[in-house]
Amino acid sequence: MSSTTVTAPAPRAALVTGGSRGIGAATALRLAEAGADVAITYVQDEEGARAVVAKIEGTGRRGVALRCDAAQADTAAGAVHGAADAFGRLDVLVNNAGIGVLGPIAALSDAEVERVLAVNVRAVFLACRAAADRLADGGRIISVGTALSRYTGGPGSTLYTMSKSALAGLTRPLARELGPRGITVNLIQPGPVDTDLNPAGGPFAEGQRAATALGRFGTADEVASLVAYLASADAAFITGTEVVVDGGHAA
Template identity: 40%
Template sequence: MATLNGKKALVLGGSRGIGAAIVRRLSADGANTTFTYAGSAAAAQALASETGTTTVQVDSSDRHALTQFIQSQGSIDILVISAGTLVMGDPLELDADAIDHMIDVNVRAPYHAAVEAARQMPDGGRIIVIGSVNGDRMPMAGAAAYALSKSAVQGLVRGLARDLGSRNITVNNVQPGPVDTEMNPAAGPFSEFMHSFMAIKRHGRADEIAGFVAYLAGPEAGYITGAQHTIDGGFGA
């Protein structure tokens, strides 16, 4: 059902994994969709050809490039911020520049992108950030900085929901648990451990996340804002 006909959507970080599933779903639901990629040019072009969408290379860690690109897009009805990165390891040994880059992508980029999009977004627009259940729960060592970045997203959506509520612009955080992607494959080294305490003992599928994003982007979700929406198979239960 084409519930998003006539809507203009921008997905930041849409070439692979959850982002690619979101591009497919929004496009299938009728949205005129553009998505960005950082380094996966071949995957981005293949997805654009498959879905009839537009793709542009933009580095989300570069604030000036990101905000200038969003300005160039004009009025956007739906902004989905899916770009993200993961750095794990002993915090006493991790490279500080790698941590700062992760914070640039996972925290600073969502803030600046959302604010810039809101300048031209029509009343009733949608801003959706892809966070992580690790903003609520971190059951393993080595991911303190990643958890920090995803907890920051929670504060971001709560605050912007207040700031933009008078315009009926909703701001929401979708928090996936383990999802079968290149970043966290179902056959990866942590799978058995994670599945051991989950209620549904499997990785999620990217299209399951995309389905909920499409709902939040659609006409029935106009009263949902400032919220954390966990889709995690009971990871955090």
């Protein structure tokens, strides 16, 4: 009787931008736990990036940290190509990196406007453009927006909300464009999430907490679990949509 050698499928590979802390770090670990090799990008937090890579490798998967300042036009695509080259493939792109500059519109400087739009809009577009070339058929693109782009935020959030609202305009047509290859494109809209940038015990927390039906902040793990689901085979029929994870902000 002849024997047949069965070759195991290659592990899936993912890139999570802004993965050295917060939602990005939690997402990277969730994807690794689901069996993916994961690359993350960081700007200055090299120590945090190394810690995340160590956790990824602790699951038995490969981890890579790529330094990438998303405000620079040539780095977003470079990170996509770097992750794909490191793992020999790319199946999941999570556009998580983002910055928020708050303040009255008249007080925002030209430099602040340019940096927010460069990181929150241009870098996401350029990463998606590169991913369209490198993603395997059946791949996933998941972007992280904000519930503020669906429901009115407080004064001072105009620039941040505008930049994140652009992601909805990217998601739907890109889902149509890449759909024939089985690639899904989705946008998640988190509400208040307890992170270093927006701590649940911070000076602006109480109003955010009161605006939710659950009366609390979400956790990075709760958001990461949604990203991991959208990246999974179980979510293959979900594309071109916005999924809100905001504790009932609009309830």
